[in-house]
Amino acid sequence: MLTFVGLGLFDEKDISLKGLDAILAADLIYLEFYTSRLMGTTLEKMEALYKKPIHVLLREDVEQNPDWILNARDKNIVFLTGGDTMTSTTHIDLRIRAADLGIETKLIHGSSIISAVYGLSGLQNYRFGKSVSIPFPYTSSRGNRVVTETPYDTISKNKENGLHTLVFLDIHAELGYMKVSDALCLLLEVENKRKEGVMTHQIAVGIARAGSDDVYVQADFADNYDHFELGGPLQILVIPGDLHFVEAEALVKLAGAPKSIQKDSEK
Template sequence: MLFFVGLGLYDERDISLKGLEIVRSADAVYAEFYTSRLMGTSIDRLERLYGRKMKILSRPEIEGEPEWIEEARERNVALLVAGDPMISTTHLDLRLRAIEMGIDTRVIHASNIASAAPGITGLQNYRFGRSATVPFPHTVRGKRILSSTPYDAVKDNLSRDLHTLLYLDIQDGRFMSINEAADILIEVSDGRGDDGFASHLAVGIARAGSEDMCVRAGALSDLRRYSFGPPLHVLVIPGRLHFMEAKALRILAGAAEELLSGYEL
């Protein structure tokens, strides 16, 4: 059996009891942390609490030809991932490949930012549209390239009065901040002639699941100057607000009354 075990939002204590039992009883334990990270812990702390040594898999070992997966034909193998195992298409692809190879699989779900963000912000979970990732800019032939995909996702959701959860890029040990994401979105919107986008309501969440979590609502242009502290960060762009959502953003995220008045349904 190949077990996909979610580790939750922030540190080694976020794993479920069911997940912990599987990790402790598995014949082999692997982990990958390039799709997401547990920022409140370390490999050493994970191993000490779980009572197991684990091998950290690289991106090629997950997305290429995963030779390690063959072990699951005859043994119980646990793959540990931050958040919930099936939020990432990388892990879904791996599970489907395992099934096609005739290997049994089982998923142990855990808390993740997609399920936590509505509770943190007070925004209703059924009013979130499609999410997107804000990637770091890249350079092609000396030209700086920005992805318009997150901006397009936001605008599509706004046209239907839906909220947008934006994941922020992780790349080579770099963690995009809410400030950087806001700068990118505003630069893309300015390029589209959407001058009012910078004043749109936004909510930044930093270190979800931790005791020093930070959540702040304000105009997007204001959030790019706010100090959210260490990663991981995500950004929410709300659509129109139910009166309870507006109240929640005021109380939970410090949104100014005058800013919210233009967004209530």
């Protein structure tokens, strides 16, 4: 049996009781922290609570050479991930590989950043369109700095339909954790290049450390990116589309947005 367990948002205590029971019954426990991280804990704290050693997997162990899942043919194996399980394509691929090998699988869900964003921002879940990720700029083969424009295009398409965009921020082995202020600067850089007005007078919502006692939510216009210094990771960004008047009120009262957005939402 291969059991996928979502660990939740922030620390080792976010795990569900079902997830903890699965860990206590496991023969082997594996963990990947490259798609997401629990910033409020350490491997040592997790092992102390779960009372089991945890084998940390590298990206290539999950995506290229997941030979470890063969242990699930005759053992109870638990695979741990941050947030909810199956929110990453690579986890779905693992489950398919297990099915091809005749290995039974089970899912135990954890709290997700997606549902946390709805609650913390006050934005309504059915008003979100396609989500997108913003990567750090990279250097091309010609030595040029390249800023990916796909996030800008996704936001533009969602806005055409009046929908909000959930923007995941890059986690890089060398560059670290992208901040909301950095992501906004990259979007504004594309705006200055293309001048399509996607980010003009655009409200943005930044959330940091969801699930912790130190969670921070800030809403303001995107060009005030210096107002989005939210402290430590992990951070996530929302670019709203059309606002229902209740959403606008929530952003003002719960996230410090300018009161002018309430008047705009009533037009």
